[in-house]
Amino acid sequence: MNQPNSNATRLTQDAMNALRQGDASRARDLFVEATRLNANEASVWLGLAFANARLGEDQATLDAIDRALAIEPRNLRALIFKGDHHDQMKRSRKALAFYQAALKVAAQSQSIPQDVNAGLNRAQANVERYAAEYEDYLLGKLKGEGYQPGRSPARFEQALDIAFGRKEIYYQQPTRFYYPGLPQIQFYERASFPWLEELETRTEAVRTELLAVMEQMSDFSPYLQSDPDAVNFNDTSNLDNEDWGAFYFYQGGRLVEDNAARCPQTMSALDLAPLPQVTGSTPHALYSRLAGNTRIPPHHGLINTRLICHLPLLVPENCGALRVGSQVQHWREGEAYVFDDSMEHEAWNDSDRDRVVLLFDIWRPELEEDEKALIGAMLQAVQGYEDEA
Secondary structure, eight states: OOOOHHHHHHHHHHHHHHHTTTOHHHEEEEEEHHHHHHOOHEEEEEHHHHHHHTTTHHHHEEEEEEHHHHHHHHHHHHHHHHHHHHHHOOOOOHHHHHHHHHHHHHHHHOOOHOOOOOOHHHHHHHHHHHHHHHHHHHHHHHHHHHTTSSOOOOHHHHHHHHHHHOOOOOOOOOOOOTTTOOOHHHHHHOGTTTTTHHHHHHHHHHHHHHHTTTSSGGGGGSSOOOOTTTOOOOOOOOTTTTTTTEEEEEEEEEOOOHHHHHHHHHHHHTSSSSSOBBTTBBEEEEEOOOOEEEEEEEEEEOSEEEEEEEEEEEOOOOOEEEEEETTTEEOOOEEEEEEOSSOOOEEEEEEEEEEEEEEEEEETTTHHHHHHHHHHHHHHHHHHHHHHH
16 A cells, blocks of 8 residues: 555655756656655655756746645745746746745744755845845836825825835734724824814923922832733733833823822813723823833733823933834924824833823724714723623
8 A cells, every 4th residue: 555655755765866966857757757656745746846947947847846835835945946946037026926935934933944044045135135126116117207205195105115015014903992994093193183282382381290290209100000800912021110100190081189189280281182081991191101221012002992192291312212013203392192002012211211201092083973972881881891890
């Protein structure tokens, strides 16, 4: 019963020896015979592809490698070989697809043979070369149609960055509640929030109250506090870390009366914004402190029906930035901005002094009033169910 496979193994070994000795014609004949005896072995078809390539028979080479990939679609040697062969045939676009596939498979593999690593390095170098050629070609065509880098719509510039592989695509991934059909925007344009300008005029008054609070730093609590009953899908390295601190005005939709009474100008500034009033859930509003030499690792917010606003109050030199998805925003005192925290985001303070922003959440401007009412009712019901547990 095992005789055909045994013969195929012997023929394959003989074929490989013939290749090493430079006899590609004999190797091809032996590989062909081996495929007749064992047509379901990818390595035999791969060997036949090598032999055909040595003989300069392009179509036969591609036919053989396609048979190998039909059996093992994630075979790294076969993917790299097909990329290499298309490259030799000056088919850069086709080569690129197989090089990229090989790199993707390799990124998901736990161990890679040494000989395959050399091929992956070649694939990576060729992918970068093709990407540069592709970018130059497209930009040349676009400029011929009037495109001016840096002067075109921001969304188009972002699309080019994604097309050229300079930036990744990020999506909303809230950890608690996802509302469908909302636009995937990382940082919002100011035009959607006419109250931002008035908010910014309150910066000095709000900062004065902040500095008074900071005279007693023990009034700040860790932004993330451990809860043995909570499921956490984010990085937990900052749990109970006072370097990422909070002085709350609203926490989980509830007014922190003592803190609010100490900072009337801050509360007046918050009244300018469309805070989502959902008891037990939202709004959150606070002075958010990030100590010097502190990093907030990448994470996602709870829900995507809200947005987050920062009004920077204390920003030391060489402070750092906030990354949301593929975009980075540097803090500037008194310049507010709005972002979607349900997308992956992180922040860092590389200075040796505190960075503090007034942070609060607002309703997304795309939501209708009846949607807000239903979302609020649902969030309250969820909270009520959890409170009874």
